Amino acid sequence: MSEASPRQVYLGVDVGSVSTNFILYDGREPSDKAVVWKRYLRTRGAPLEALRMGLKAMYEGGNWEVVGVGTTGSGRELAGVVLGADVVKNEITAHAIAALNQNRDVQTVIEIGGQDSKLIVIRNGVVVDFAMNTVCAAGTGSFLEQQAMRLGIPVDQLGSLALGSTTPVRIAGRCTVFAESDMIHKQQLGHSMEDIVAGLCSSMARNYLNNVAKGKELVPVVFFQGGVAANQGMRRALQDFIGCPVEVPEHFDVMGAIGAAILAKERLERTGAITKFVGTSLLSSSYRNNSYLCDRCPNQCEIVEIWRDGVFLAGWGARCGRTI
Amino acid sequence: MRITFPHLGSAYIPLEEMINGVGHDPVVPPPNNKSTLELGSRLSPEDVCLPFKIILGNMLQGIEAGAESVLMIGGCGPCRLGYYGEAQKVLLRKAGLDVGFLSLEPLGKLEGGTISFLRRVFGPTNPARLVNAARLAWAKLAVVEWLEVLALSTRPMEATKGTSTQVLNQWLNAVRAAQTMGRLREVCRLAADQFEAISKEKDGETHLRIGLVGEIYTVVEPFANRNIEEHLGNLGVEVVRTISLKRWMEDHVFKRLLGLSYVKELQKWAEGYLSGSVGGHGLESVARSIRLARFGLDGVIHILPLACMPEVIAQGILPKVSVDTGTPIMSLVVDEHSSEVGIATRLEAFVDLVERRHYASV
Known part of the structure; x- marks a missing residue:
C-alpha cells in the first residue's frame, strides 16, 4: 500500500443476471485511462454476496477514496440501497453514456448481456431510440454459455474457434431450443466443431438483428459491448450482416458500470452533494433479504425487504406504497 | 341470481351498480393478483393472450366467492376476444364448474334465443329501479374515469410520491358507495378540491x-x-x-x-x-x-x-x-x-x- 493519500474515485456497479461488475473511475484522467480498476464477478443468483465480494476486492486492490457511487443493471435497486448509491440508473442510459464517453461519434450501440440484448441508437450524442429483446432470451449470453458447456468448450474459446471456420453451417435462430436441436443434428452429421460454432454465432447475430434491431438503421460508429462482445465470432458475424466495422471497446464487459460511475460523477458535481456510500461498513454488517406475499389486502403483492444488522433498511413491491 | 364478471380497471364500480339495478346480486371478484393469473393460466391454452388468462382467473375467483353465473362480453370479433367467452364457458364446464354463462352477444345471437336470454336476465327487474341504476352507473363510469385522469395529471406535481394514488383510491371507494346522483356530485366537488391542492405542490415546474x-x-x-x-x-x-x-x-x-x-x-x-x-x-x-x-x-x-x-x-x-x-x-x-x-x-x-x-x- 502506498503512503500517499488515497486516490479519489467514483464507483460504478452493474448488477446483472449473470455477472456483477465493478469499476473505479478517476474523472481527472482522460477517458481512455479513467477506469483505474475493474472486477467482473459471477452473480450466481446471490447479488448481496457478489456486492460484498466486489467491495472486498476493491479495498484489497488499492488505496481508494470513493467519492460517489452509481448502480445499474437488473439488481440496481437492491445494490443502490445496500451500497448507498448516489445514482440508480437503468442499463440502457448507462451503456449509452459509457459508449459516448469513449467515443463522441458513436451512433449505434449493440449490447448483448447474460439474459437480455439491446440496441441503442444515438444521434449527435443523444439517445434517440432503443430496443430490447421482448419476452424471449433467445440469442443472449446465457444460451452461448449453455451451448459451450454442452460442447465441452470454455465459453471464452467459442469465439476463436468460430474464427477458424471456413464454411459455417446454417443453424435456426428463432428459438434457442430449436437451435440446439439443429446443432446436435449437424454434429451427428459430422460437421466440424469450428463450422458449427461459427454457425451458432451467425444464427445469434441474425436473431439479434431480426428480433431486436428489426430493421432500424445501424450506422457507424458501431460499438459492441456486454459480456458476449468477448466472442470474436459474434463480432465477425455482426460485422458481416451489418456491413460496416463493429468496434469492441477496451472495457466492453463493464460498460454499464462505467456509465453508472459517470452518471454519479455528473450528478454529484451538479448538485454539490456528498456521497451516500456506506464504505467498509458493508463488509462488517450482516445483510438479510426476505420476501413474502403480503396478505393485508387482496392485491397479494410480492414484498421484498432488506435488513441490515437486524434493522429494516428498505422494502419494495407493495402497490399501496408501504415499505414495511 | 349471483353474477360475477371479469375486471377491467375500475369498470367493476359502474358494472356492480348496473347488475344491482337489473335486480341481481353482483359478485365482484378479488382485485387482480398473482393467484388470479395462476388460476387462469392453469386452465388456459398456453399460447393464448394474457387477457384471456386473467379474465378466466377472475371468473374462477368469482365462482369461488359464490357466483352462480358469469357475465362476459361477446361479439363477433373484432379480435379473438369476441370468442373468449365461448371458449371460457367450455373450459369452466370441463373443469366441472356448473355455472350459468351470460355472454353479451349481438341481438339474435344470444344463447338459447333472444327471448329466453332476456327473460333470464330481466326476469327480476323493476323498470323504475333499472332506469335509475342505469343513470347512476353511467355517471359512475364517467366520474371514475374523470378521477383517474385527474390523478394522472397531479402525479408529476405531487411533493410526496403516492399522494395522488391515495386520494384517488379514497374517492373511488366513495363513488362505489354513492347511492344517489346528489352524493356523486358532492364526491366530484370534494375530490376536485383535493386534486387541485396536489397540483399546486410543485408549482411552475x-x-x-x-x-x-x-x-x-x-x-x-x-x-x-x-x-x-x-x-x-x-x-x-x-x-x-x-x-x-x-x-x-x-x-x-x-x-x-x-x-x-x-x-x-x-x-x-x-x-x-x-x-x-x-x-x-x-x-x-x-x-x-x-x-x-x-x-x-x-x-x-x-x-x-x-x-x-x-x-x-x-x-x-x-x-x-x-x-x-x-x-x-x-x-x-x-x-x-x-x-x-x-x-x-x-x-x-x-x-x-x-x-x-x-x-x-x-
Whole structure:
C-alpha cells in the first residue's frame, strides 16, 4: 500500500443476471485511462454476496477514496440501497453514456448481456431510440454459455474457434431450443466443431438483428459491448450482416458500470452533494433479504425487504406504497 | 341470481351498480393478483393472450366467492376476444364448474334465443329501479374515469410520491358507495378540491407528457400492464390516455345502434399508414399515435399482449410513424412473465430518452 493519500474515485456497479461488475473511475484522467480498476464477478443468483465480494476486492486492490457511487443493471435497486448509491440508473442510459464517453461519434450501440440484448441508437450524442429483446432470451449470453458447456468448450474459446471456420453451417435462430436441436443434428452429421460454432454465432447475430434491431438503421460508429462482445465470432458475424466495422471497446464487459460511475460523477458535481456510500461498513454488517406475499389486502403483492444488522433498511413491491 | 364478471380497471364500480339495478346480486371478484393469473393460466391454452388468462382467473375467483353465473362480453370479433367467452364457458364446464354463462352477444345471437336470454336476465327487474341504476352507473363510469385522469395529471406535481394514488383510491371507494346522483356530485366537488391542492405542490415546474395507446384490455387493466400509469407518474411524467371505456361504449354500442361510424375519423388520421381496420385496436393504435404526435406530446407508449395480431400490425407501422413525426414511440409487450424490473428498465430508459430529446429541442 502506498503512503500517499488515497486516490479519489467514483464507483460504478452493474448488477446483472449473470455477472456483477465493478469499476473505479478517476474523472481527472482522460477517458481512455479513467477506469483505474475493474472486477467482473459471477452473480450466481446471490447479488448481496457478489456486492460484498466486489467491495472486498476493491479495498484489497488499492488505496481508494470513493467519492460517489452509481448502480445499474437488473439488481440496481437492491445494490443502490445496500451500497448507498448516489445514482440508480437503468442499463440502457448507462451503456449509452459509457459508449459516448469513449467515443463522441458513436451512433449505434449493440449490447448483448447474460439474459437480455439491446440496441441503442444515438444521434449527435443523444439517445434517440432503443430496443430490447421482448419476452424471449433467445440469442443472449446465457444460451452461448449453455451451448459451450454442452460442447465441452470454455465459453471464452467459442469465439476463436468460430474464427477458424471456413464454411459455417446454417443453424435456426428463432428459438434457442430449436437451435440446439439443429446443432446436435449437424454434429451427428459430422460437421466440424469450428463450422458449427461459427454457425451458432451467425444464427445469434441474425436473431439479434431480426428480433431486436428489426430493421432500424445501424450506422457507424458501431460499438459492441456486454459480456458476449468477448466472442470474436459474434463480432465477425455482426460485422458481416451489418456491413460496416463493429468496434469492441477496451472495457466492453463493464460498460454499464462505467456509465453508472459517470452518471454519479455528473450528478454529484451538479448538485454539490456528498456521497451516500456506506464504505467498509458493508463488509462488517450482516445483510438479510426476505420476501413474502403480503396478505393485508387482496392485491397479494410480492414484498421484498432488506435488513441490515437486524434493522429494516428498505422494502419494495407493495402497490399501496408501504415499505414495511 | 349471483353474477360475477371479469375486471377491467375500475369498470367493476359502474358494472356492480348496473347488475344491482337489473335486480341481481353482483359478485365482484378479488382485485387482480398473482393467484388470479395462476388460476387462469392453469386452465388456459398456453399460447393464448394474457387477457384471456386473467379474465378466466377472475371468473374462477368469482365462482369461488359464490357466483352462480358469469357475465362476459361477446361479439363477433373484432379480435379473438369476441370468442373468449365461448371458449371460457367450455373450459369452466370441463373443469366441472356448473355455472350459468351470460355472454353479451349481438341481438339474435344470444344463447338459447333472444327471448329466453332476456327473460333470464330481466326476469327480476323493476323498470323504475333499472332506469335509475342505469343513470347512476353511467355517471359512475364517467366520474371514475374523470378521477383517474385527474390523478394522472397531479402525479408529476405531487411533493410526496403516492399522494395522488391515495386520494384517488379514497374517492373511488366513495363513488362505489354513492347511492344517489346528489352524493356523486358532492364526491366530484370534494375530490376536485383535493386534486387541485396536489397540483399546486410543485408549482411552475414543467413535466413531460407521454400518451398511451394499444390493446384496450392491457392499456386499461393495471395488473396487465404492471401499473404503467402510476409508474410513469412516479417518474414525473403526465400520462395522456387515449382509451376510455365510456368512449368505447359510445363508439361501439351507441354509435353503432344509431348506424354511425367512428372508423372514418381514425382512417383519416392513419392515412398513408393503414387504410382500414385490422381487427382489435390496431387501427386505433396507429391513428392515435399520429394524433398524439401532432398534438405535440413528448412520446407515445404502445402496449400489447404477446401474440396479439392486430397490435402486431400496429407495432410494425409505428416505427415509421415515429421517424416521420419525430416523436419517440415504444412498443411494450406484456405477458405472464413480463417481470416488473424488465418493464421498469424500459420505462425509465424511455423517459430518459424523451427527456433528453425534449430539452435538446427547447
